[in-house]
Amino acid sequence: MLDKVTHLNDLYDIYGQLLTQKQQHIFQMYYQDDLSLGEIAEQVNTSRQAVYDNLKRVANILESYETKLNLYKKDKDLSKILDRLEESIGSKNIEKSKELITLLKQNLG
Protein backbone atom coordinates (compact mmCIF):
# COMPACT_ATOMS: atom_id res chain seq x y z
CA MET A 1 0.00 0.00 0.00
CA LEU A 2 2.75 2.44 1.00
CA ASP A 3 4.65 1.50 -2.16
CA LYS A 4 1.59 2.26 -4.22
CA VAL A 5 1.18 5.66 -2.55
CA THR A 6 4.86 6.47 -3.15
CA HIS A 7 4.50 5.43 -6.78
CA LEU A 8 1.39 7.59 -7.26
CA ASN A 9 3.18 10.55 -5.70
CA ASP A 10 6.10 10.01 -8.09
CA LEU A 11 3.73 9.94 -11.05
CA TYR A 12 1.97 13.04 -9.72
CA ASP A 13 5.32 14.88 -9.55
CA ILE A 14 5.81 14.14 -13.25
CA TYR A 15 2.28 14.36 -14.70
CA GLY A 16 0.36 16.39 -12.11
CA GLN A 17 0.35 19.49 -14.31
CA LEU A 18 -1.74 17.59 -16.87
CA LEU A 19 -4.57 17.11 -14.37
CA THR A 20 -7.36 19.65 -13.89
CA GLN A 21 -7.17 22.01 -10.89
CA LYS A 22 -9.94 20.03 -9.21
CA GLN A 23 -8.11 16.73 -9.73
CA GLN A 24 -4.87 18.21 -8.41
CA HIS A 25 -6.68 19.53 -5.35
CA ILE A 26 -8.32 16.23 -4.44
CA PHE A 27 -5.07 14.32 -5.05
CA GLN A 28 -3.12 16.66 -2.77
CA MET A 29 -5.70 16.53 0.01
CA TYR A 30 -5.67 12.73 0.08
CA TYR A 31 -2.10 11.75 -0.80
CA GLN A 32 -0.14 14.69 0.52
CA ASP A 33 -2.19 16.32 3.29
CA ASP A 34 -3.43 12.92 4.51
CA LEU A 35 -7.10 13.91 4.83
CA SER A 36 -9.66 11.10 5.02
CA LEU A 37 -12.30 10.52 2.33
CA GLY A 38 -14.90 11.88 4.73
CA GLU A 39 -12.93 15.05 5.43
CA ILE A 40 -12.38 15.69 1.73
CA ALA A 41 -16.06 15.03 0.98
CA GLU A 42 -16.99 17.67 3.55
CA GLN A 43 -14.50 20.20 2.16
CA VAL A 44 -15.61 19.92 -1.46
CA ASN A 45 -19.27 19.39 -0.54
CA THR A 46 -19.80 16.00 -2.14
CA SER A 47 -20.21 12.36 -1.06
CA ARG A 48 -17.51 10.08 0.28
CA GLN A 49 -18.19 7.75 -2.66
CA ALA A 50 -17.72 10.58 -5.18
CA VAL A 51 -14.35 11.43 -3.62
CA TYR A 52 -13.35 7.76 -3.77
CA ASP A 53 -14.38 7.49 -7.44
CA ASN A 54 -12.50 10.68 -8.30
CA LEU A 55 -9.31 9.51 -6.59
CA LYS A 56 -9.54 6.22 -8.44
CA ARG A 57 -10.01 8.07 -11.75
CA VAL A 58 -7.05 10.35 -11.07
CA ALA A 59 -4.83 7.33 -10.28
CA ASN A 60 -5.91 5.73 -13.57
CA ILE A 61 -5.15 8.93 -15.50
CA LEU A 62 -1.67 9.16 -13.96
CA GLU A 63 -0.98 5.49 -14.77
CA SER A 64 -2.20 5.95 -18.34
CA TYR A 65 0.20 8.89 -18.85
CA GLU A 66 3.03 6.66 -17.66
CA THR A 67 1.92 3.86 -20.00
CA LYS A 68 2.07 6.32 -22.90
CA LEU A 69 5.16 8.38 -22.05
CA ASN A 70 7.21 6.15 -19.70
CA LEU A 71 8.82 9.19 -18.07
CA TYR A 72 9.03 7.64 -14.63
CA LYS A 73 10.81 4.57 -16.00
CA LYS A 74 13.04 6.74 -18.19
CA ASP A 75 14.12 8.86 -15.20
CA LYS A 76 14.83 5.74 -13.14
CA ASP A 77 16.94 4.28 -15.98
CA LEU A 78 18.91 7.50 -16.37
CA SER A 79 19.50 7.65 -12.60
CA LYS A 80 20.92 4.13 -12.57
CA ILE A 81 23.34 4.91 -15.42
CA LEU A 82 24.31 8.16 -13.65
CA ASP A 83 25.16 6.18 -10.51
CA ARG A 84 27.39 3.87 -12.53
CA LEU A 85 29.00 6.85 -14.22
CA GLU A 86 29.64 8.51 -10.88
CA GLU A 87 31.35 5.34 -9.73
CA SER A 88 33.50 5.01 -12.85
CA ILE A 89 34.55 8.66 -12.62
CA GLY A 90 35.38 8.15 -8.94
CA SER A 91 37.67 5.26 -9.85
CA LYS A 92 39.13 7.29 -12.75
CA ASN A 93 38.06 4.70 -15.32
CA ILE A 94 37.98 7.03 -18.33
CA GLU A 95 37.08 4.42 -20.97
CA LYS A 96 34.15 3.10 -18.95
CA SER A 97 33.00 6.67 -18.28
CA LYS A 98 32.99 7.43 -22.00
CA GLU A 99 30.90 4.32 -22.67
CA LEU A 100 28.38 5.37 -20.04
CA ILE A 101 28.15 8.87 -21.51
CA THR A 102 27.25 7.30 -24.86
CA LEU A 103 24.63 5.15 -23.12
CA LEU A 104 23.18 8.21 -21.38
CA LYS A 105 22.91 10.05 -24.68
CA GLN A 106 21.07 7.11 -26.23
CA ASN A 107 18.66 6.98 -23.30
CA LEU A 108 18.01 10.69 -23.55
CA GLY A 109 16.64 10.03 -27.04
Add this chain to the structure above:
Amino acid sequence: MLDKVTHLNDLYDIYGQLLTQKQQHIFQMYYQDDLSLGEIAEQVNTSRQAVYDNLKRVANILESYETKLNLYKKDKDLSKILDRLEESIGSKNIEKSKELITLLKQNLG
Protein backbone atom coordinates in the same frame (compact mmCIF):
# COMPACT_ATOMS: atom_id res chain seq x y z
CA MET B 1 9.24 28.08 -41.01
CA LEU B 2 11.64 25.14 -41.18
CA ASP B 3 12.63 25.81 -37.56
CA LYS B 4 9.00 25.70 -36.55
CA VAL B 5 8.49 22.39 -38.37
CA THR B 6 11.57 20.91 -36.70
CA HIS B 7 10.34 22.11 -33.33
CA LEU B 8 6.88 20.61 -33.88
CA ASN B 9 8.46 17.31 -34.91
CA ASP B 10 10.56 17.36 -31.73
CA LEU B 11 7.46 17.97 -29.63
CA TYR B 12 5.63 15.22 -31.53
CA ASP B 13 8.45 12.77 -30.72
CA ILE B 14 7.93 13.51 -27.04
CA TYR B 15 4.15 14.00 -26.74
CA GLY B 16 2.76 12.30 -29.85
CA GLN B 17 1.49 9.33 -27.83
CA LEU B 18 -0.87 11.67 -25.99
CA LEU B 19 -2.66 12.61 -29.22
CA THR B 20 -5.59 10.62 -30.61
CA GLN B 21 -4.95 8.18 -33.48
CA LYS B 22 -6.65 10.60 -35.85
CA GLN B 23 -4.48 13.51 -34.69
CA GLN B 24 -1.33 11.41 -35.01
CA HIS B 25 -2.33 10.36 -38.52
CA ILE B 26 -2.95 13.88 -39.78
CA PHE B 27 0.25 15.16 -38.16
CA GLN B 28 2.33 12.42 -39.80
CA MET B 29 0.80 12.96 -43.24
CA TYR B 30 1.56 16.67 -43.18
CA TYR B 31 4.81 17.01 -41.22
CA GLN B 32 6.49 13.69 -41.96
CA ASP B 33 5.11 12.40 -45.28
CA ASP B 34 4.98 15.92 -46.70
CA LEU B 35 1.48 15.64 -48.17
CA SER B 36 -0.34 18.88 -49.05
CA LEU B 37 -3.50 20.04 -47.27
CA GLY B 38 -5.47 19.11 -50.40
CA GLU B 39 -4.01 15.62 -50.56
CA ILE B 40 -4.75 14.99 -46.88
CA ALA B 41 -8.29 16.35 -47.27
CA GLU B 42 -8.86 13.86 -50.07
CA GLN B 43 -7.45 10.96 -48.06
CA VAL B 44 -9.54 11.56 -44.97
CA ASN B 45 -12.57 12.72 -46.93
CA THR B 46 -12.92 16.20 -45.49
CA SER B 47 -12.29 19.82 -46.51
CA ARG B 48 -8.92 21.50 -46.90
CA GLN B 49 -10.02 24.00 -44.24
CA ALA B 50 -10.88 21.22 -41.79
CA VAL B 51 -7.42 19.71 -42.26
CA TYR B 52 -5.84 23.13 -41.70
CA ASP B 53 -7.88 23.69 -38.53
CA ASN B 54 -6.99 20.23 -37.22
CA LEU B 55 -3.27 20.73 -37.84
CA LYS B 56 -3.42 24.05 -36.04
CA ARG B 57 -5.23 22.43 -33.11
CA VAL B 58 -2.67 19.61 -32.92
CA ALA B 59 0.20 22.13 -32.90
CA ASN B 60 -1.50 24.00 -30.05
CA ILE B 61 -2.00 20.78 -28.08
CA LEU B 62 1.69 19.85 -28.48
CA GLU B 63 2.76 23.33 -27.39
CA SER B 64 0.45 23.22 -24.38
CA TYR B 65 1.98 19.91 -23.25
CA GLU B 66 5.42 21.52 -23.46
CA THR B 67 4.20 24.54 -21.49
CA LYS B 68 2.99 22.19 -18.75
CA LEU B 69 5.74 19.55 -18.67
CA ASN B 70 8.81 21.27 -20.23
CA LEU B 71 10.22 17.93 -21.38
CA TYR B 72 11.76 19.32 -24.56
CA LYS B 73 13.57 22.02 -22.62
CA LYS B 74 14.59 19.53 -19.92
CA ASP B 75 16.08 17.14 -22.51
CA LYS B 76 17.98 20.00 -24.15
CA ASP B 77 19.37 21.12 -20.78
CA LEU B 78 20.46 17.57 -19.92
CA SER B 79 22.13 17.20 -23.33
CA LYS B 80 24.16 20.37 -22.83
CA ILE B 81 25.39 19.22 -19.42
CA LEU B 82 26.21 15.80 -20.89
CA ASP B 83 28.32 17.47 -23.59
CA ARG B 84 30.25 19.38 -20.93
CA LEU B 85 30.67 16.18 -18.91
CA GLU B 86 31.95 14.31 -21.96
CA GLU B 87 34.52 17.07 -22.46
CA SER B 88 35.64 17.07 -18.82
CA ILE B 89 35.99 13.26 -18.85
CA GLY B 90 37.95 13.49 -22.10
CA SER B 91 40.38 15.91 -20.46
CA LYS B 92 40.46 13.71 -17.32
CA ASN B 93 39.22 16.54 -15.11
CA ILE B 94 37.79 14.38 -12.32
CA GLU B 95 36.68 17.18 -10.00
CA LYS B 96 34.81 18.99 -12.76
CA SER B 97 33.21 15.71 -13.84
CA LYS B 98 31.94 15.07 -10.33
CA GLU B 99 30.43 18.55 -10.21
CA LEU B 100 28.64 17.93 -13.51
CA ILE B 101 27.30 14.58 -12.29
CA THR B 102 25.76 16.40 -9.31
CA LEU B 103 24.26 18.96 -11.69
CA LEU B 104 22.82 16.17 -13.88
CA LYS B 105 21.21 14.55 -10.85
CA GLN B 106 19.62 17.83 -9.83
CA ASN B 107 18.26 18.34 -13.35
CA LEU B 108 16.85 14.83 -13.42
CA GLY B 109 14.70 15.83 -10.46
